[in-house]
Amino acid sequence: MDIAGASIAHSQAQVKQQANMSIMKKAMDTSEQQNNLMTEMLDKSGAQAIQQAAQPHKGASVDLSV
Numbered sequence: 001m002d003i004a005g006a007s008i009a010h011s012q013a014q015v016k017q018q019a020n021m022s023i024m025k026k027a028m029d030t031s032e033q034q035n036n037l038m039t040e041m042l043d044k045s046g047a048q049a050i051q052q053a054a055q056p057h058k059g060a061s062v063d064l065s066v
Helices: 003-054
Strands: none
Touching: none
């Protein structure tokens, strides 16, 4: 293989590696965002569960007047 061919092959391999790293970073960022949203949802639902456990009679029924 000549020097030009080796240079092109090396350059293509480097671009492929950079693309793979970029995709992996994007996937990691997406996973981190999903994790943050899930944690936020659990925190909110945890507070509601604590309130419901402390006062279980509230919100269990609705009185209607006609």
